[in-house]
Amino acid sequence: MSSFFAPPFGPLNGIHYLIQHHARPLKASSAVDLLEALIPLYAQAFLLLSPSFLGPSTRLLRATLGLVGILSLTNQFMSWRVVPPGANALNTTLGSLYVHTVLKYAWFALAPGATDTLMFRAGRKRRSRAFAALDLCLNSRYTYVEFEPREEESEKAAAGRRSSRSPSPPDRPTFPYTLSTASRAPVVMRHLLLGFLQILAADTLLAIVRAAGPSTLGDPNSAQGKIATFLATTGFEVIPGIIDPCGLNENRVELRQSVIEVLITLALGAAPYLTMNGLYRLAAGLAIGSRLWEVESWEPDLFDSPWAADSLLDFWRRWHGINKHDHALLRDTLLDVAGLPHTPFLTIPITFIISGLLHIVYQLGMNPVPAATKVGGFFVACAVGTFVEYSVYRATGSYVGGIIGRVWTWSFLYLAAGRYIVDAWVDAGVAATRLAEDDWADALAVWILKYVLVPYAK
Incomplete structure (x- = not known):
């Protein structure tokens, strides 16, 4: 029984072992093999967009395609991994894409036939069935562009919307209502520029962490307590060239250990957000530039301004639309199978438990592996914090919010829960990740550490 729960993955240790010892280095030519594993997904989407009366009759064929696709994709997932130690974190990206696609295969297989739902129609009136199927495969957030006025709109408002060809508000309230009428070229340039800047910012944050502690934080090898060792051996002086230009140490300003700790958590927490959003922006630029997609269909961001959150509930509502959909799909299925009610007292903890388990599964291809107890601890802590917020609402009738809510949210994320997952990442060498070979x-990191935050040995 003890071997069943043996680290790092318990019952999945066999899969982890096979990936580590038999997977080949991922390279550009691997894309062909990976795309072959996605052909059944496209076939499923094409069948889903059959006339509505044929939808249910294609379920058996879609289920067969789903099984073939999952087996083929699993084989590809176990056959490739990112080998360089400085790129180990990218194996998490492969793991998350694998899990997301498996869930999409399962969903497309079991859906009764969804041509009439908002999620699936995605501008069908302006697109061929073949392209609508491609859009359905790629459009993981299920945003849509609707060009017909809603019944409840006034004639004047409807005429205005028809003239501007703007999209109707997305079904999910977290996506902003956009009235974009800009020409295609400037929008493409905006997406590409934002994508480049966000990835550069993420890479710079990681470079600062690597350069500040090359033998601790930036070490790609696994070791316990890297942050504690770094804090015990390294201090930081703030802009010494301005505060103490003569080097007399009379006005020297040093950062407290607690502040350094928060900055490390902030940097490593912001880097994944910037990376994912940057990649999404680059994809948006390419998609709009191809002239196959409407400008408006890529306007809703991958994230809904999570920095503006004033509660944990608000933060997770704004965070990562793709993962949010996957977790909700699994949660609702689990509750339905168990015959349990969909109440917040059940949906909140189950959502975070599923999220934590999936994030651990994402790491199957990694070596070293972040500690599952710490990664899971982050999501358990967030479940507790979110449950506390909901309990306050039940007791007072008001949600946490405003200035007090912001202080509570960001203190909780960066001073409490965030340390679990950041410790796990740093100890596994994730901070050594380099996003681009430039x-x-x-x-930028060298300049910042020379003039703004200057490290010194204690």
Whole structure:
């Protein structure tokens, strides 16, 4: 029984072992094999967009395609991994894409036939069935562009919407109502520029962490307590060239250990957000530039301004639409199978438990592996914090919010829960990740550590 729960993955240790010992280095030519594993997904989507009366009759064929696709994709997932130690974190990306696609295969297999739902129609009136199927495969947030006025709109408002060809508000309230009428070229440039800047910012944050503690934080090898060791051996002086230009140490300003700890958590927490959003922006630029997608269909961001959150409930509502859909799909299925009610007292903890388990599964291809107890601890802590907020609402009738809500939310994320997952990442060498083979991020990091936050040995 003890071997069943043996680290790092318990019952999945066999899969982890096979990936580590038999997977080949991922390279550009691997894309062909990976795309072959996605052909059944496209076939499923094409069948889903059959006339509504044929939808249920295609379920058996879609289920067969789903099984073939999942087996093929699993084989590809176990056959490739990112080998360089400095890129180990990218194996998490492969794991998350694998899990997301498996869930999509399962969903497309079991859906009764969804041509009439908002999620699936995605501008069908302006698109061929073949392209609508491609959009259904790629459009993981299920945003849509609707060009017909809603019945409840006034004639004047409807005429205005028809003239601007703007999209109707998305079904999910977290996506902003956009009235974009800009020409295609400037929008493409905006997406590409934002994508480049966000990835550069993420790479710079990681470069600062690597350069500040090359033998601790930036070490790609696994070791326990890297942050504690770094804090015990390294201090930081703030802009010494301005505060103490003569080097007399009379006005020297040093950062407290607690502040350094928060900055490390902030940097490593912001880097994944910037990376994912940057990649989404680059994909948006390419998609809009291809002239196959409407400008408006890529306007809703991958994230809904999570920095503006004033409660934990608000933060997770704004965070990562793709994962949010996957977790909700699994949660609702689990509750339905168990015959349990969909009440917040059940949906909140189950959502975070599923999220934590999936994030651990994402790491199957990693070596070293972040500690599952710490990764899971982050999501358990967030479940407790969110449950406390909901309990306050039940007791007072008011949700946490405003200035007090912001202080509570960000203190909880960066001073409490966030340390669990950041400790796990740093101890596994994730901070050594390099997103791009260029010198820009390193040059920015060197400048910041020379003039703004200057490290010194204690």
